[in-house]
Amino acid sequence: MLDMKMIRQNAEWFKQKMADRGVDGASVDHLMELDQKRRDLIVKSEALKAERNEVSEEISQLKRNKENADAQIKRMREVGAEIKQLDADLETTKAEQDNLEAHLPNIPNDKVPVSLTEEGSVELRKVGTPRKFDFEPKPHWKIGEKLDILDFKRSAKVAGSRFVYYIGAGSMLERAVYNFYLDENDKAGYTEILPPYMVNSASMFGTGQFPKFKENKAGFEIADSDLTMIPTAEVPLVNFYRDEVIPAEKLPVKFTALTPAFRSEAGSAGRDTKGLIRLHQFNKVEMVQFTKPEQSWDALENITAQAESSLKKLGIPYHVITLTSSDMSFTAAMTHDIEVWMPSQHCYREISSCSNTTDFQARRSHIQYRDENGKLQYVHTLNGSGLAVGRTVAAILENFQNEDGTVNIPEVLQPYMHGKTKITKQDLF
RNA sequence: GGAGGAUUGGCAGAGUGGUAAUGCACCGGACUCGAAAUCCGGCGAACCAAGCUUAUACUUGGCGCGCAGGUUCAAAUCCUGUAUCCUCCUCCA
Known part of the structure; x- marks a missing residue:
């Protein structure tokens, strides 16, 4: 607002x-x-x-x-x-x-590239070099199905398209990734939160999803109830302080949470129909910050750097771009997207989106603090994926695949997988 | 799911139709070398609008008793709906 x-x-x-x-x-x-x-x-x-x-x-x-x-x-x-x-x-x-x-979006910051399409985004930096394959790299869903760690056929039977079963080492890999992310964020001073996975419409309005989200049927609303399945942990994390005054000395407040995110993907028909890239339910570790207005632009760089640092440790090549004025989400004043290299697609794909929403969400959800004069002021809120878990698994499968169909496990994840170094065919069924 | 109770300023707590007591806390002042105690004064700096404006300063008004409606010249007080919390029953992990 x-x-x-x-x-x-x-x-x-x-x-x-x-x-x-x-x-x-x-x-x-x-x-x-x-x-x-x-x-x-x-x-x-x-x-x-x-x-x-x-x-x-x-x-x-x-x-x-x-x-x-x-x-x-x-x-x-x-x-x-x-x-x-x-x-x-x-x-x-x-x-x-x-x-x-x-229905009016946040005001873009002056540094945001102005464009009415996604063309014109600015690449801030490129980290890591895409690996040269001496064989044709396979897409992650083929690798996963071959190894018996992903099952899209049974998920289609049981739930429908855009769902997945992770199995055995696949499930363990997903768990390893999000535990790694949570631990990294914890070390960086983010308080871990396990929030509700359904929220009321006041919360959906507070973070700027409603009313447009509702009109576009972008999510899953519970019939005969005021509840909506969260499309991102940002909603329950930011609304944590809705209608409250945060003591100034607590700022900046930093939260992180692992939650599933539920999205209808209405309007994405035909896009990314295979694999882990675009599902109705996916895990994401989210970071949220509440800051004083004068801190928020540094915080945006800080939150982006935090997401990047986990990726660097995993060893997945990525780049960071600043989105254009019209490509940003409704609530953002500025957004940095992190995109990881996907060998089978020969391009970078979004794995994190970090935004400064300035006072836009704070106004909608009445989150304030008292400045040094004792006056009530709106805080600034920021959010960033740190990071999307399913897409990380996809990137790991593709970037670390071997010609024989096995996948090496990044070193930092091995302790989370009982020391296992490689995923091999499970032959469970 | 059923029954009962509660919700008033930062906190505590009065007020059952005539326009929000009081105490604590807090702020200013007096006293004091200073502090405490005491005394005096202030205290919904939550929101909205108008006037005057550099101003979110000031003045005035509106609004304001969980929220939303209704009755009335007039509602914290009466009526309806609803949210949250507590207790009991039921159910349940």
């Missing part, structure tokens, strides 16, 4: 920033009109309410003195009706304005 007072005072600048994100200027104009109308109604309504309060006091006095107040009561009956009408108008106008505001 944006600061309406700020918008009012910088209308043209704001309009340009929204245009950079592909938002139609007409809706900004409409917002300004509604805002003006709303404030006019408030002035009228409040003047009448002031009068009502004054006369009510008068009536109270008259009654106490056993005098007649019929004339005043009659007049106030009319004033009351008028107030009711004005307030009804006000409510409608405010609802319309709120709805419009709720």
